[in-house]
Amino acid sequence: MNLLTCMRPILLGLLLYPTLLLAQQNRNTGAQPLTLQDCISFALTNEPNVKQAAIDEAIGDREIAANLSGWLPQISAQFAATHNIQRPVFVINDNVNRVGQNYTSNILLQAEQTLFSNNLLLASRAARYTRLQLDQNTIDNKIETVVQVSKAFYDILLTQEQQRILDENIARQEKQYNDARSRFEVGLVDKTDYQRASISLSNSRSDRKRTQESIKAKTALLKQLMGYAVEADLTITSDYEQMELEALLDTTQQLNVATRIEFQQLQTQKQFLKLNTSFYKWNFIPNVSAFINYNPQFFSNNLGDLYNQKIPTSAVGLQAAIPIFQGTQRLQNLKIARLQEERLEVDEENIRKIINTEYQTALANYKSEFTDWLTLRDNAAVAEEVYNIIKLQYDEGVKAYVDLVVAETDLKSAQLNYYNALFRVLASKLDYQRAIGNININQ
Known part of the structure; x- marks a missing residue:
């Protein structure tokens, strides 16, 4: 038997003694x-x-x-992934050309600080x-x-x-x-x-x-x-x-x-x-705030290769919302x-x-x-x-x-x-x- 096991009853008694004493006093005095x-x-x-x-x-x-x-500061993150079933087209003379990739994705990280x-x-x-x-x-x-x-x-x-x-x-x-x-x-x-x-x-x-x-x-x-x-x-x-x-x-x-x-x-x-x-x-x-963002974008014609290449963009600036009428x-x-x-x-x-x-x-x-x-x-x-x-x-x-x-x-x-x-x-x-x-x- 180890020392902790032997001491456990003694420690428990010491912890409970004040409570028991108080309860006894309450019974005696009312x-x-x-x-x-x-x-x-x-x-x-x-x-x-x-x-x-x-x-x-x-x-x-x-x-x-x-x-x-x-x-x-208000910090937000936004994720988007898109499968372009029919990509946009542009026409030059009689040539019809599709632009973009079959799959796109982007992650927008933005921090905004209200100034007024x-x-x-x-x-x-x-x-x-x-x-x-x-x-x-x-x-x-x-x-x-x-x-x-x-x-x-x-x-x-x-x-x-x-x-x-x-x-x-x-x-x-x-x-x-x-x-x-x-x-x-x-x-x-x-x-x-x-x-x-x-x-x-x-x-x-x-x-x-x-x-x-x-x-x-x-x-x-x-x-x-x-x-x-x-x-x-x-x-x-x-x-x-x-x-x-x-x-x-x-x-x-x-x-x-x-x-x-x-x-x-x-x-x-x-x-x-x-x-x-x-x-x-x-x-x-107007309400005025400053912002900074970072927006990595991903493009690929194959879904498996979508995140192989990253094309980041970022910006910092001020914006104001003015209620005119x-x-x-x-x-x-x-x-x-x-x-x-x-x-x-x-x-x-x-x-x-x-x-x-x-x-x-x-x-x-x-x-x-x-x-x-x-x-x-x-x-x-x-x-x-x-x-x-x-x-x-x-x-x-x-x-x-x-x-x-x-x-x-x-x-x-x-x-x-x-x-x-x-x-x-x-x-x-x-x-x-x-x-x-x-x-x-x-x-």
Whole structure:
């Protein structure tokens, strides 16, 4: 047995050890909860639209290279072989004479270098704007990804918080149900108290089940938006105090439409149209190129002797293709290009108005949602205080059970409304940041 055979198991073990160790660590620790920044960073790499935009950029680079390859020398080869079944004739007086050979062949080798071409000049000037357009498309997809992932993340967290509230409410109601039933059994109250408690408890359990199922659906949506594996577990975490701080926003910022990616994309499109107009304006300039060729020719009356003798020819020179008259096609295309520029000016003015409307709407919605959130936060604190007082009064026999049920219902509604309002204000903040062009994609 040679040394390589003996060492093979050891080498295999060394190669597999890091993988086995990592797998063991994953089994021991489990999936780590992801913060919002973790989710956004993952999505900016793995979200399908973002990945497709990156591929589009790579495709665009190849297309630019293909379009600009016309500036490089173009080398071609051409082969031909002919059997002249009836050779050409010429007549002198009454004599008919055939010319040429029965078999001919030639090989044409030619190199051509473009010196000036309006088409290639357009491709050269458009290359930077093509790359810019592709980059802006990627940015647009990333902005949408950040907004949608953030909203889905907040939605799950706040739904989980709603579930926590329902769990606490169910725990209280189970105790109240047991207390009410015990009081009925000893004859202190009639059975309507524990029947009401039973109804409230059943409704709360139904609400909790609906919330649990809702979290599953919302988690699936977040996975989709992130480009996360469907079969992988996804847990998220966040500090609710931090979320409340994130709800705050400086609303004194002035709108600058130039920061919106949609406006930037329109400006890039305007550059393309200007180049197109310039192309048709100067399309009468000739295309100029230099060439050199080598053309060996072969002639014989016998096929077997065709390539025994070579008669070469070669040439070098300049050539120019001049469009003299194209039936007004160039002029019509030039007018079309100018009209397209005019149309884009209308689009630009319209998008300014659209962006301003989005900004004003987002600002108004944020201010409204923020006010509602502050109000509902105060209401939740008051509802909790009222419930605690009425609970004490009920335990002492001062208040009826129906008062406790009402207070508890008000507390649950106030708490759920508060977290719904927090989600709405966070979502409206994202809409405002997008409207003002202030979404951070550099995670």
